[in-house]
Amino acid sequence: MEKNQYLDLYHQMVLIRRIEERSAELYQQGKIGGFLHLYIGQEAVSTGLISVRRPEDRVITAYRDHGVAINCGIPAKQVMAELLGKATGCSKGKGGSMHMADVEKNFWGGHAIVGSHLPIAAGLALGDQYRGLNNVTICMFGDGATNIGFFHEAFNLSKVWDLPVLWVCENNQYGMGTSVERASAVPEIRQKAEGYNMRNARIDGMDLITVRDASLEALEYVRKNGPMLLEIVTYRYRGHSMGDPERYRDSGEIKKWQETDPIGIYRKYLSEKEIASLEEMNEIDTQVDHEVDEAVQFAESSPEPELDELFRDIYVEA
C-alpha cells in the first residue's frame, strides 16, 4: 500500500468512530429516533474488509451498518442525514439507522431482521453467477445470526450451488446481551461452516492489517472456488443499542478490550513502521472533527421529506 492508502484507512476508522460518538449525542438529544446500534470498537472489521473489495464486489450487512456505509463510500453527510430522517439521507429518510444503502456504491443495505439478509446475499451472488459475472458478494452478519435458520439455509444453498459469497461473521461476542457461549452450541462460529464442508478461518478483528490480509485472501478464494466463512473476532464497546442496560458484562471486560482498541493498534502500527507520524494522524483527527461537524450541520439543515413522499416508491409500477 502507498502511504496515502494507509492514511485513508486510518481516516475511515476515525470517521466512523466520531460519527458514532456524535450519533449517540444526537440520539440523547432526541434528534435521532428509533434504534441506534453503534459500531464503536468494530471499525477495523469493515474498514479492513471493504478496503480490499473490487468495486464490482457487492456488500450487504445487518443493522449495525453506519460504519459499513462509510467504508462503502457513502458520504458522512448522507449517513448523518439518514440518521436524522432527512430527505437528503442515503435512503431518503425512509430507512433510518438500520436501513442504509447505496446501490451505486454496491452497498445493498442495512438489513434489520437478524439473519434474513443471508439468503438475500446468496441471491445477489446467484444473480451474478447466473449472468457469468466474476464478482463476489460480501455478506456481513453478527454471531447472533448464526443461530437462526436463515444462516443454515443460506450456507447450504451457497455451498450446493457454489455461489460466490464471502460470509463474514463479525463475532462481537454478544447477540444483544447473550454471550456466544450461552447462545451457540459451538464456541467458535467458524465451526459451523464445517458442517457445510465450507472453507473457514477465524481471525483477530481488532487489527486492521490482519483483517485486510485475511479478507484479500478470502475474496480471491471465493472468486475462484465458491463460498467461504471468515469469522472475525471483535468487540463492541457500547451497548447493543442505545437502550442497553448492559447487565450482562462488567466494565472490566470492556476495559480489557479497549486496551486492544483497533484505532490505537493501527496508530501504533503506522508510527512504529514509520509510515506516518503521530502529528500526521492527529491532523487527520482534526480534519475528521470538521468533517463530522459539517455532516451534522448538513443533516440538521436538510429538509424533511415532503409528505407526498410517503406514497412514493411503494411499487415501481403504480
Add this chain to the structure above:
Amino acid sequence: MARITMREAISQALWEEMERDENVFIMGQEVGVWGGTYAVTKGFYDHFGGRRVRDTPISEAAIVGAGVGAAMVGVRPVSELMTINFAFVAMDHIVNQAAKIHAMFGGQMRVPLVIRAVGGGGRQLGATHSQTPDAIFAHFPGLKVVAPGTPHDAKGLLKAAIRSDDPVLFIEHATLYQMRGEVPEEDYVEQIGKSKVQREGDDVTIVTYSKGLELSLRAADELSSQGIEVEIIDLRSLRPLDMEPVIASFKKTNRAVVVEEGWRSFGVGSEVASRIYENAFDYVDAPIKRVAQKEVPLPYNRRLEQHALVQMEDIVQAVKEVTYG
C-alpha cells in the same frame, strides 16, 4: 383460440417468457428433473437446462430469499413454492423483504420476483396442506397478489407478473389445474390490478376470484334456471384490488355476495363488503353476504372437508337470501 387447461396455460406462460427473456429462470423444489410436482414445468429441464430450471433443497427461506436477492441485481427469478402453506416458512422474505425493499431504501432497489404458490383445499391433504391464506398476503403494501380463475387469465397474468418490476405472489388453485378454457394462440399480457366481468346479469353481483369463480359460474347457471341473473366480477388480483367494476355492478344490482375459499374472518369478503358500503351505501338494498370456508382447520375426511369448504349450493343460497327469494 385453443382450448387448454389451466396447467397448460401456466406452463406456456413460463415457457414463453423464458424463451423471450434470458434473465427469467425458475427455482424451487422438484421443478427440474422431476418436472414439477404438479407437472407445470414438465419438459423444461431438458429444454432449458439446470442453470435456468433450478432444483433447490427443501429450503423455502432460501428459495424465496435468494429469489429476492437475485431479483435485486436485475435477473428475473420465478421462485416456486410447492404449496402456499410453505409460504409461512418463507414469510419473512415475502413480507419483510420482498414487499419492503423498494420503499425502505428510498426506491433505489427493485425486486422483480415472482413467487408461484399452489393453494387451496379439497384434496384431503389435511389441515397444514389445504389452506387458502390469500387474504393474509394481500394485507401487505409493496406486494402484489394475483390469483387467476381461468386459463386465459392465468397465462396473461403470469406473463404480466414475470414482466413486472414489483414482487408478485402468484397463487394457483390446485383443483383448477384441469379446468379448460379458451386461450389465444398469440402472445398477450393481462394487466395486473384489473377486475373483470366474467358473466353479466342484472339481479345480484357476485364478487369472487380463483376457485370461487368456478363455483360461482356453476351457481349462476343454477340461479338462471330459477330466474335470477347474477353478474360475476372476478377480482383476479387482491392487491392491487380493483373495485371499479364491482361498484359499477353493485350500483346496477344493489345486492352483492362475496365468495372466497378462505376463512370469513378478516377475509376478502370483509374487505370487499366494506368498500362497497363505503362507496355505494345509497345503493344498498340488502346486507352483503359473505360466503367462505367454515372456521376450522380443514380435516382429512372427505365428507368433513367438503362440509367445511364452500359449495355451489352455499352460493345459490346466499344469492337467494340477498334477493329475499
